[in-house]
Amino acid sequence: MMTKVELDIKGKSLVIETGQMAKQSSGAVVIKYGDTVVLATAVADKRVKEGLDFFPLTIDYQEKTYSAGKIPGGFFKREGKPSEKEVLTSRLIDRPIRPLFPKGFYSETQGIASVLSYGSENVSDILGIIGMSAAIHISDIPFNGPVGAVRIGRLKGDKDLIINPELSEVDNLDLNLVVAGTEDAVTMVEGGGAEVSELLILEAIDLAHKEIKRVVAVQNELRKLVGKEKRQLVALEERPEFAKQIRDFVAERMKEAIRIPGKQRRQEALDIILEDTIKHFNTLENGEKFFGDSAKDLTRDIANIFDDYEKEIVRNMILYEGVRADGRKPDEIRHIECHTGILPRAHGSALFIRGETQSLVVTTLGTAEDEQKIDSLEGETYKSFMLHYNFPPFSVGEVKPLRSPGRREIGHGALAERALKYVIPSKEIFPYTIRVVSDILESNGSSSMATVCGATLSLMDAGVPISSPVAGIAMGLIKEEEKVVVLTDILGLEDHLGDMDFKVAGTENGITAFQMDVKISGVSREIMRNALEQARIGRLYILDRMKEAMPFPKKELSPHAPRIYTMQIKQDKIRDVIGTGGKVIRGIIEQTGVKIDINDTGLINIASPDEESAKKAIDIINGIVAEAELGRIYMGKVVRIADFGAFVEILPGVDGLLHISQISDKRIAKVTDELNVGDEVLVKVIEIDNQGRIRLSRKEAMRERQ
The missing domain is CATH 3.30.1370.10 (K Homology domain, type 1)
Incomplete structure (x- = not known):
């Protein structure tokens, strides 16, 4: 039996149905809004994967071409590798949902959002988030949701924010944000704007959360009607005595190691301490004493206690001492270096260094033939500005096989591209196709924002007349009850151990890209306001450092550019x-x-x-x-002769009548006495009538030239 719930949004019904399609899934819903229909399914394996310290979740968003009444291109005529939009939307659905699965749930879980009908409402990604949340919420999968989502926009020149702007309005937006969250708090924001203010971002988030609460409520209503009983999780056993022994064993050495400024040296020191700890505590006696199994390998249990203690030390240093692992204050930015024009054959190049993060960014200019053709559900479009981000394994000292770009690389590239697209000149001003490539050479926090800074320098080095330089900065948050510290320019360690990370990119005038993920509930508007202001100050500082290296775009293009x-x-x-x-x-x-x-x-x-x-x-x-000009003299060519005169071509495809009376000052009996077909003759335009017919004079042209 099919069950459905409805919610009115902007005069249209948001409908969530279940009980008809995909009934063998753990949970499945069909969600509709206007002509857009999305099927969201969630399945969790009944077996628990042993030995995992992460939640094995996979989220996939797929667009069926039949949903827009189209047949796929290519030889095989079927959907294949996910498009960039599908990858980005999969990430968009994953991010607000992943943190809401309870700790200790390690069953392999997969969510698939399939677009079955694609309308002009521009909400398939929003429906993907809501539908996936609803499918999990009504299933037996443990989940601390549900999650609601909404897109907030503002039309150029307008003051009012709008909910879920339609496809026809997207190109005219100067603010475009996707906001997701629970009933209690906003947990994710993704989007950008045309140099918008921090205050506008806060207003958009406030409006979004009001709508999110309504979407959450309708999902709760559906769960009351058809929700399955949630699986029981095996309670994680606390072994405080075992944990205390390990913490006492590592305390002094760990506190010293965490304060080592360099990432690699710090990690090497911590690895040695962990190795010593495992050797000391991974014994038959401890297995029997604390776990009742002398044969149990305690490596993972020891490592988890070790990691929890490391997290506690780092957070307490920041909260109570105001000192970070690399010795900086909370609002302090790492040392910045900017180098431009470092690659002689590239059209534009820059190396941006912030602490232990390095981005080598190269700009290449091309013609209209180099534009990217995108065949999407909306139809064929062409893209003349592209930014691609690469994260090779050597950037973090690892050995991995090289593969095509992963979801993370595509996501980081899209974020940096969004940050810059608002300052890229129009085709009328700068008729080039622009490709920017960022290769991360070293990484310790926020390589995507380093890409934004490096890309700005690279574009200016290439002579691209961007309207304003753009800088990006990654911010973090540490919160324990009422104690709150906002971090500027976070390290990779702080990203991993913190409660929130958000990235802000923009010019001196405002924000162009914004991305936020919150790992806890209860981040107040006041905390958000302070964090945005701290990010603004940091962004302006970085822009000043960038301007010292390159204050303006180059006036001339590279000699190697077309x-x-x-x-x-x-x-x-x-x-x-x-x-x-x-x-x-x-x-x-x-x-x-x-x-x-x-x-x-x-x-x-x-x-x-x-x-x-x-x-x-x-x-x-x-x-x-060219068109004939009255009174102008042309060197023409006789193309045809008639009894009354000659027809003279004065421009390609343009001829006029040279009347026999206008050939010479003296009287002539026949045109051929003076002219023949193929002769070049000097003529003056003496008349152009209403029908565009041209009268010529040879004798007036000769008089003027004498």
Whole structure:
């Protein structure tokens, strides 16, 4: 039997149904809003995976092409590798849900959100979050949810925030945030804006949470109707005496090791202490005494106690001493270095260093032919600005096989791209395709924000006229009851042991990208406001350091970059430049060696390796599209002779009548007494009538030239 609940949002019903589809899942719902329909399923293995210290959760979002009435492209004509949007949306669903599974639940769990119908509401990702939460909430899977989600936007030039802006409105938004959370608190924010204020971000989060509470309530209503009894978790056994012995054994050495400034040296020291601890406590006697099993390997139990104590020491140092593991104060930023123009053949390059995090960023300029074609449910689009992020294993001193970019790399690249897209010049101002690549050479906290800073420097080094430099900074939070410390420019260790991490990127004028994940409940608006203000101060400091290295974009492009020249012609002349079957434009390309792109408005981009070739192509096109000017003298060519005069071509495809009376000052009996087909003749335009017909005079042209 099918059960459904409904909620009105912006005059449309959000409908959540269960009981008809995918009934063998642990939990499944069909969620609808307008013409958009998403099936969300959740399945958890009945068996518990032994020996794990993490929760094995996989979330997948997939868009069926039939949902938009399309057939997949390519040879196989079926969905294949996940698109970038599918990967990013999978992460978007995963992030607010993952922290809500209880500690000690280690059954392998998979959630799949499938778009079955794709409407113009622009909510398939939002429905994915809500649907996945609802599917888990009504299942027997232990879960401290549910989670609600909403998109908040603001149209350019408008003051009012809007809930779930539609597809037709997306390109006109100057704020676009996805916000997710529980009934008690916001737990995730993802989005960006056109240099928006911190206050606007807070207002958007407040509005979102009001809507989230309504979405949570309707999921609770569904659980009351059809919810399954949750699985019982095996209580984690506390062994305080065993933990106390380990903590006493490592206390002094661990406190000293944690204060070692360098990441690798610190970790090496901690690894040695852990190794000594395992050797000392992993004994038959301890297995029998504390676990009732002399054969039990205690390595994992010892490591968990060790990690918990390390976390406690680091957090207490920050909360009660105001000192971080590398010796900094909470609001202190690590040493920054900026180097530009370091790769001679690259169009633009920069190395941005912040502490032990290094990002080598390279900008490459291309033509319209280099744009990325995206075939999505919305239709075909072209992308002229791309940012790609790479995280090789050597950046953290590890050995791993190289693979194609993973979810994390795609996500970090998308965040940095979003931070910069609002300052990238329009195609009319800068008609290049831009690709930025960030290779992380060393990492100890917030390589994505280092990518933003390095990309800004690299773009300016390439001569891209960005409207403002952009910097990014990663912030953290340590909270114990009423004691709260906000951290600026967090280390990898602080990211791992902290209660919240959020990344803010922007210019001097405002925020362009924002990403937040909260691991605890109860982060108040006041804490958020203080954290955003601390992030603003940090961002401005970093921008000052970047401006010292490169205050403005270069005026000239690299000599190795293509040159693109722009010209505008009338729309009715486009066909003349292209020619029948492209004959004319191909001829220009063959003569000059340039690349030519013409759009429907008559804007022409001419890409050339040198100025001379481009000028030659421009002259040819100007000749094709030129129109006769009254009173101007032309060197024309006789193309046809009649009894009353000659027709002279003065421009390609443009001819006029040279009447017999206008050929010479003296009287002539026949036109052929003076002119023949193929003769070049100097003529002046003496009249252009309402129908565009041109009258010419040879005798007036000769008089003026004498």
